[in-house]
Amino acid sequence: MRVSTMAVIRRGFAANKRGTVTSPLSFLSSSFHNLSHGNRPSSPKPRIDFSCLHEVDDAVFLFREMLRMRPQPSVVQFTKLLNVVVKMKQYGVALNAFDEMRQSGAPVNEYTLNIVVNCHCLLNRVDFGFAVLGSFFKCGYKPDVTTFTTLIKGLFLGDKVVEAEKLFKKLMTLKLCEPNEVTILTVINGLCKAGHTLTAYDLLRLFDKTSFKPNVKTYSTVIDSLCKDRMVDYALQLLATMIDKGISPDIVTYSSILRGLCNFGRWKEAKNLITEMVDHKICLDVVTFSILVDAFCKEGLVKEAEDVVEIMMQRNIFPNDVTYTTLIDGYSLVGQIDKARKVLDSMPGKGLKPSIISYSSLINGYCKNGKVEEAWGLFLEVPHKGLDYNVVTYNTMLQGLFCAGRCADGLKLFKDMHTHQLIPDVVTYNTLLNGLCMKKQIDEAFSFLHIMEEQGVNPDITTYGILIHGLCKDGKVEIARDLFNSLPCKGLRPNVQLYTIIIGSLCQEGHVEEAKCLLVEMEKSGCSPNSVTYNVCIQGLLKRKLFAEAKAFLNEMHRRGFSPDSTTVSLFLDQQQEEGLR
């Protein structure tokens, strides 16, 4: 094993304290290489090798040493080290280091300041990022295109889409700086991530008519977002456009399209795309292969997923923690939970550390396969593995407990979240509400609705779906309908699932005319009923023994090309049998 350079540094430091080594540079010899004068330890311009830094403590240690060194390392060395800390995602640590630099008079330039702006942005404090603009001027520097690009990214990260767009326009109109391809990518990516894919698409086409030429990354971003928004055909069109304009798609572009095709079962086109990639000499990498593993797993085709893993290993492309986590999901989905466990257990032997996502996946697998105790055991292991819980881990475990009917345990776990500095999100509350509604604790569920609103977590359409479903199942269809009707005032548009719940309940309660009206209304709002809608309605009507109505719905269902499911069919058969007996 390679001896850690930092261990050497540490040993050297201890020796220095004992006074056995005198030169401040000599104990850092494995990190410092003299530029052109061989290994003279007192060379005034040491080149520092930062690549051996893997722990933030080591970086901070080296940083403090650099502050003490005379002559002082250059601003470039400080900038590089700060960036190492940023790459470790230790933004707060980087900011503290910067403060220490200022206090001890270390050199600072626009590069350093840009890193500081970036750290504030990544900590979701774009306001502090803007405040750094003052430091620029104080130090005699001007914010440049990197500064403004970083601030735009910061605004997007803080969901300040309008402000981000404004800042970008200001750059152009006030000529604060010339936007470059990173700026354009940042704006386009921000719009996509904020859910404004079509705006991004239009902007991309607009840029293409100007001198600001979007590059392959920008095209890929929009293509990926189109695929995620189910507009795979638009994505394919854009792929053709970029090729037309002479911009070669790369592995990322193809991977996005591949995922889009797989997600919508367009296997044949996916296969053709892979052929096209090979033709273009683009080698499939671990991400591409993982996308294929994921696609097969989602279809429950774990054997095929295993084959993909086999193929990639044959090509010396080694599955990473994401690949294996995907496989854990696949095995969980098809109920092969022991295999899922084996995957997790095998990871350390392959030199891979399971992530919190790997653990969450297996916890989810245990829960979905009715093994809540095992899930709980694994959940408790998380801190001992040096991993931090996240909201999803909690949400998964909560879901497991509530599904198993263990409301009290679920509520206890929910209250425990803050001890890990985790803030419940809308999924957490939805899980809680659903658990309570399933136990017909509707009042309790509504009190949590108020708690979430107080905590600033906005209920979404799922939240109301859960409550409306709960009310319907509890026979409170009138209240459910009122709540349903209040949704537009809250800025929420009912989706197919929600319409299905309410229309199905109306059928079951015998309010057939009202159900029919809502069916018309839902179509008017651009929401088409699906096979589930009809099945639920028919089943409700049959339970009410409204046969003629049920048959009318069945006819309509057939007319639209849907087929009744097995429950609907057997209810009809029971019905006919009953009629025959009479």
Add this chain to the structure above:
DNA sequence: GTAGGGTTAG
């Protein structure tokens, strides 16, 4: 000789 950028997962 330094800073800002696109794809995979629960």
